[in-house]
Amino acid sequence: MGRKKMRPLISLDADDVLFRCNDYAVELANKKYDYDPPLSIREIQQWGSNGSRIDIIHEFYKDEEFCRNQPVMDGAREFLLELLKIADVIITTAVPANCMGIRIERIIEEFPFFPRENIIITSRKDVVEADIILDDGQHNVLNSGAAYPVLFRKPWNHTMTGLLSVTSYQQFLTLIKNILNVQTPLYDLEYKKEKIYCIVGPSGSGKTGFVRYLTKNLNMQRMQSYTTRKPFRSDYDKTDYIYITKDCFHQMEDEGLFAETTVYASEMYGTTLLREEDFSGKDFVIPLDICGAVTMQSNHPKRTVLIYLKRSKNELIKSLLQKDIDEDEKTFRLLSLNDELRNEQLCDKTIINDGDYRRMAAELFGK
Ligand SMILES: Nc1ncnc2c1ncn2[C@@H]1O[C@H](COP(=O)(O)OP(=O)(O)OP(=O)(O)O)[C@@H](O)[C@H]1O
Numbered sequence: 001m002g003r004k005k006m007r008p009l010i011s012l013d014a015d016d017v018l019f020r021c022n023d024y025a026v027e028l029a030n031k032k033y034d035y036d037p038p039l040s041i042r043e044i045q046q047w048g049s050n051g052s053r054i055d056i057i058h059e060f061y062k063d064e065e066f067c068r069n070q071p072v073m074d075g076a077r078e079f080l081l082e083l084l085k086i087a088d089v090i091i092t093t094a095v096p097a098n099c100m101g102i103r104i105e106r107i108i109e110e111f112p113f114f115p116r117e118n119i120i121i122t123s124r125k126d127v128v129e130a131d132i133i134l135d136d137g138q139h140n141v142l143n144s145g146a147a148y149p150v151l152f153r154k155p156w157n158h159t160m161t162g163l164l165s166v167t168s169y170q171q172f173l174t175l176i177k178n179i180l181n182v183q184t185p186l187y188d189l190e191y192k193k194e195k196i197y198c199i200v201g202p203s204g205s206g207k208t209g210f211v212r213y214l215t216k217n218l219n220m221q222r223m224q225s226y227t228t229r230k231p232f233r234s235d236y237d238k239t240d241y242i243y244i245t246k247d248c249f250h251q252m253e254d255e256g257l258f259a260e261t262t263v264y265a266s267e268m269y270g271t272t273l274l275r276e277e278d279f280s281g282k283d284f285v286i287p288l289d290i291c292g293a294v295t296m297q298s299n300h301p302k303r304t305v306l307i308y309l310k311r312s313k314n315e316l317i318k319s320l321l322q323k324d325i326d327e328d329e330k331t332f333r334l335l336s337l338n339d340e341l342r343n344e345q346l347c348d349k350t351i352i353n354d355g356d357y358r359r360m361a362a363e364l365f366g367k
C-alpha cells in the first residue's frame, strides 16, 4: 500500500489502546495492597514478567470482574468515530477464554456504532491481514505482516527503536492521513516562510551534519531537544541537546513542557513547545525520528515539512559501525535500520545525501 487515496483496513488492539488495562491494574493493585511507595505504571519495563513487585498486576488479567470494569481510554470513542470516516476498522483483541464474551459485550456497549462483525478475538494477530495495525505489544508489531505496523508507545515497549510509533490518538490519525496522502501537500520549500523542517532518516543518514549546516549557513533556528542519553564524543559542541536525567525528563513530561517525545534505542528525546510568536520570520529545523516528525506535523500542520535524508544501506551500516557509541546502542540502531528505511514514503521530500550539504541545501531551498 503506497501513499495513495484508498480506504485501508486498520486493525486496532483493545487493551491499552481502547480500554485502560495496565494502568487500571496498577490502580487496583495499589488499592488492594496499599504499596508504599505506590506502584507506578513506569515500573512496567517489559512485556510479560518484569521480575519485580509490579508483576502483582498479572493477577488481574484473567479476572472477569476486571475485564467487565476496564474503563474506556479518554477520547477512544471520538478516535474510533474519526477513524471509521477514513478506514475500515477491525478490533483484534486477545483475552483469556473466560473473558471472551465479556470483551465482546463491552465493545458493543462502549462503541455501539462499531460493526460487531468486525470484532475478532484472537492471540494470533499475525494472521490478520490488515494494511495498518495499532498495538502496544511489540511482539504483535514485529510479527505483523501489515504494510504499516504502528506501535502505541507505552513504558513496556520503550526499547523499540525506529518503528513507526505514536503516543496519542491524534498522532495516529495524522499518520494515517499522511499515509493516505489526504493532507495538503507542502510543496513550497521556500526559505524564510516560517516553516519547521523536520530532518528524518536512519541513524548515520547525516541528519545532525545537515541540520548544523542549515543553522550555520541558512540561518535556520534549531528547535530545542532534550535527551536522557549521555553525550557522544562526536557531540563536540554539545549544543544540539540539553542532556537530562530520566527523572527530570518524566517531570518535564508531566508538566506538559514537551510538544512531542519519543524513545530511541532505550533513551528518551523530547522537543519543547513552539508558540506562534516564536516564528516571526524564522524557519526552524530539527532532526527527528519519524514519530516526532509526525507529531510535529499534527501540531503545526501548515508549517511542517518532512525531509528524508537518503544514503545507501551499505554506507549507513559503515557509518553506524564507526559511531562512538556502545555495543548495545549500536545493536538497537542496526536492528531498526530496515524499519527506518520504510519511513521515506511518509516524508514530503527525499534528498540524497552525497556529503555535499551545500548542494543539498540548494536543491531543497534554492540557496
Ligand atoms: N554523504 C556522506 N558521506 C560520507 N560520510 C557521511 C555522509 N553523510 C554523513 N556522513 C558521516 O556519517 C556520520 C553520521 O552523520 P550524522 O551524525 O550527521 O548522522 P545522523 O543521521 O545524525 O545520525 P544519528 O541519528 O545516529 O545521530 C558522520 O560521521 C558524518 O560525517
Ligand SMILES: Nc1nc2c(ncn2[C@@H]2O[C@H](COP(=O)(O)O)[C@@H](O)[C@H]2O)c(=O)[nH]1
Pocket (backbone or CB within 6 Å): 199, 201, 202, 203, 207, 224, 225, 226, 229, 260, 261, 262, 264, 269, 270, 271, 287, 288, 289, 291, 292, 293
Ligand atoms: N522525536 C524526537 N526525535 C529526536 C529528537 N532529538 C533527536 N531525535 C532523533 O532521535 C534519534 C537519535 O538521535 P541521536 O542524536 O542520539 O543519534 C535520531 O533519529 C534523531 O533524529 C527529539 O527531540 N524528538
